[in-house]
Amino acid sequence: MINENFLKLPGAYLFAEIAQRVKAFKADTPDANVISLGIGDVTQPLAPAVVEALHKATDEMASGATFRGYGPERGYDFLREAIVENAFQARGINIEPNEIFVSDGAKSDTGNFQELLSKDIRIAVTDPVYPVYVDSNVMGGRAGELGANGQWSNIVYLPCTAENGFVPDLPTEHVDVIYLCYPNNPTGTTLTRQQLKRWVDYAIEHDALIFYDAAYEAYIQNDDIPHSIYEIPGANLCAIEFHSYSKTAGFTGIRCGYTVVPKSLCVNLNHVWNRRQSTKFNGTSYLSQRAAEATYTSEGKKQIKATINYYMENARLMHEALTGMGFKVYGGTDAPYLWVRVPEGMTSWGFFDEMLHKAQVVCTPGVGFGPAGEGYVRLTAFGQHEATEQALERIKHLG
Numbered sequence: 001m002i003n004e005n006f007l008k009l010p011g012a013y014l015f016a017e018i019a020q021r022v023k024a025f026k027a028d029t030p031d032a033n034v035i036s037l038g039i040g041d042v043t044q045p046l047a048p049a050v051v052e053a054l055h056k057a058t059d060e061m062a063s064g065a066t067f068r069g070y071g072p073e074r075g076y077d078f079l080r081e082a083i084v085e086n087a088f089q090a091r092g093i094n095i096e097p098n099e100i101f102v103s104d105g106a107k108s109d110t111g112n113f114q115e116l117l118s119k120d121i122r123i124a125v126t127d128p129v130y131p132v133y134v135d136s137n138v139m140g141g142r143a144g145e146l147g148a149n150g151q152w153s154n155i156v157y158l159p160c161t162a163e164n165g166f167v168p169d170l171p172t173e174h175v176d177v178i179y180l181c182y183p184n185n186p187t188g189t190t191l192t193r194q195q196l197k198r199w200v201d202y203a204i205e206h207d208a209l210i211f212y213d214a215a216y217e218a219y220i221q222n223d224d225i226p227h228s229i230y231e232i233p234g235a236n237l238c239a240i241e242f243h244s245y246s247k248t249a250g251f252t253g254i255r256c257g258y259t260v261v262p263k264s265l266c267v268n269l270n271h272v273w274n275r276r277q278s279t280k281f282n283g284t285s286y287l288s289q290r291a292a293e294a295t296y297t298s299e300g301k302k303q304i305k306a307t308i309n310y311y312m313e314n315a316r317l318m319h320e321a322l323t324g325m326g327f328k329v330y331g332g333t334d335a336p337y338l339w340v341r342v343p344e345g346m347t348s349w350g351f352f353d354e355m356l357h358k359a360q361v362v363c364t365p366g367v368g369f370g371p372a373g374e375g376y377v378r379l380t381a382f383g384q385h386e387a388t389e390q391a392l393e394r395i396k397h398l399g
């Protein structure tokens, strides 16, 4: 018998459905030159400093004297110390190496962390939302039933719309865990320090935890936007923070991230997460961890910044061109995502199909991220410049 919670999940993961439609289109139109502004994968190669670290680590693995097998369960000290120094101490944040858990990426950790909590807790998510938070709670048996409105009966949805400036309102009923992701996937919008402080204050007052996904913090350009929730006083009492090198440094194929579980949290999750990880996870590779360490060297930092600037130049071009065409465009200034209102009277999937068939451009239908995403599509700035420009030119002639 299959775990019935898994059977509750609707058919396909969003990107599988998109891939299916693109495949069918290509089969019907073999000459099509499809450009994807859809899935959030990166296109630029690794920074030379990272490649050098990978070569060096590979050579170490090739010699009996320097070979490494299983690593320490929380990750190697060299990486956890580099993280603490560069991502936290440099911002005046007091986080200790033993509060850092190195992982194979933020998807695993954001998906798995819910396992530590009782089946009876109530979670809140923003709507639209990165689907992993919702689906992993469905698997964990705490989401209830899926309604015709696209919402799960036991999940509290916090709509983020143009009307509230994509800043969610505090919940009006008790919740135990709130998932926040800023800069946001999919809307590309952010919270200022003041706006995030309201959430930290709320969590402390209501005995709630915040699961804060900072996968896109490297894209922040504006100084008023926090890179870490721990910039907000009191967050070490109520927040777990997830990081990823995927979009920061092009590690989608290398695999490395980390999660911060403060020892000062109101419940001792640091110990429980350590117990869970040492049972179910045997670490990310030595090579990946050396590669991640190299992102903190002075050369590595410069090279990574140059790639982020490359993507943000795409975002700027897209924002300017789409606004010029009369679209309402949100995000894209401190994040690699643009959230675009579809023309009046169209649905997200309707516009997706039109873009695919008439412009041969792939976008992501906003409704795939939650009911409040209906009427929007997400575009990503992770393409090559030339392809991005070509896609914009085609959208211009959509008619």
Ligand code: PLP
Pocket (backbone or CB within 6 Å): 040, 104, 105, 106, 107, 108, 110, 130, 181, 185, 213, 215, 243, 244, 245, 246, 252, 256, 257
């Ligand atoms: N969190 C968010 C919000 C994401 O958009 C993504 C990837 O798209 C991830 C986490 C997953 O990152 P990783 O590649 O580290 O698993």
